[in-house]
Each structure stands twice: as C-alpha cells, then as structure tokens.
Amino acid sequence: MRIGLFGGTFNPIHFGHLEVARDVQAGLALDQIIFIPAAVPPHKTPGWIADAEDRLAMLHVALADRPSFFASDVELRRDGPSYTIDTVHYYKSCYQGKGELFLIIGIDAFLEIDTWKAYEELFESIQMVVMSRPQAQHPEPEGLQPQIETYLQSTISSGYGYSKDRNCFMHVFYQPVIPFAVRPVAISATQIRDRIKDNQSIKLLVPEGVAAHINQRGLYR
Helix, strand or coil, rough: EEEEEEEEEECCHHHHHHHHHHHHHHHHCCCCEEEEEEECCCCCCCHHHHCCHHHHHHHHHCCCCCCEEEECCCCCCCCCCCCCCHHHHHHHHHCCCCCCCEEEEEEEHHCCCCHCHHHHHHHHEEEEECCCCCCCCCCCHHHHHHHHHHHHHHHHHHCCEEEEECCCCECCCCCEEEECCCCCCCCCHHHHHHHCCCCCCCCCCHHHHHHHHHHHCCCCC
C-alpha cells in the first residue's frame, strides 16, 4: 500500500484540494490519500477557522463518492495544537510494515517547515511530496526544484542532492523529498469565504454537499 497523508485546515474543503490530490495520487501511484483536518492549527489564527467538527463533516461529504480518499479525525481526538509529527507517528504505528507513507504538503508550507515542532524528526520519519502552488500559471518541475533545493541545503541539510533517476531529493540519513507540479487550479479557501460573506454563489467551487453544510450551519458569515 502506498498512502498519502494530506493535512491542512480545509477551511473549507473545495475542488482545488480534490484536484491536486487526484494529481498526486495518479502521479505517484498512491492507493489511498487520507485527508487530515487540523483541530487546532499551530500556525493559523483561530478566529478565521470553522470548528474542526464542521470541517471534518464537510470532508466526509466531499469524499463520500471518492473510494480511495478518506477523512481522518486523528487530530480532533488529540488535545492541544495539531502537530504534524504526532500525526506521522500515529500513522507509522498503524501501517508499520504494511504501507509506504508520503506526507503531502504545499510549497508555501514546506518553505517554513523549520518553524514546525520536531521538523528534523519529520525528515527522518517520512517521505515528503512538495506540491507547486495550485494558482501558479507555470508549475513545471523546473521552477519548483530550485526553491526546494535552496531551502533544503540552506536550512535542513547540505547533504540533500537531486537524483534524476528517482526524480526526488535524496539524503543519506533523511527521507526523500519529492517535487510535484500540480495542474493550475484557480480556487482558494479565502476566495470561497469572501464570496460567502458577500452572499455570492460558491456552486462551482465546492461539492454540492459542502455548500449545503455551509449554508445549513451558517459558516463563514
């Protein structure tokens, strides 16, 4: 089993999230992708985020007809901030010897990963898939790789080097880091929240069930 761990606030889940997940799944031949909403995101302002239970409920609705995508409540079941390293440890214990795990992360989050709890341990523990910005007009790997390489060698370890054979950055002690260019998707959660505040339609931006949940619960108003 090849399993992707896709964490985030998902505030709310939208078609952009689903498109990039499909791209990564197809490109890396992943059997499953687990969407993991952060209960208490350490790097976000709480006032701008819907309750974790609502964000999880929207994920369940959005993924209901996608059999290889799953929503996880693992971070809702923990007290305190939702640290990625704790989630990685949890899934490594669940799939020990039964699956190959990949942490799916956007380039913007990756470039500040040195501010995360136990970030060096993350590089020791799990392979990372670093996605280009979905809004980028030219997300080809040639533009993504230099950013990752500069950051890895200046901030994480000068021992990282790019392997053309494996299409990823390799290290003697740390796990591989895989650049992945996703197709451009002109959708963002901020855009969706702003449209809701302005009483504009979000019909083409989120699955129908997600829009219904937002309306029923009066979210983002």
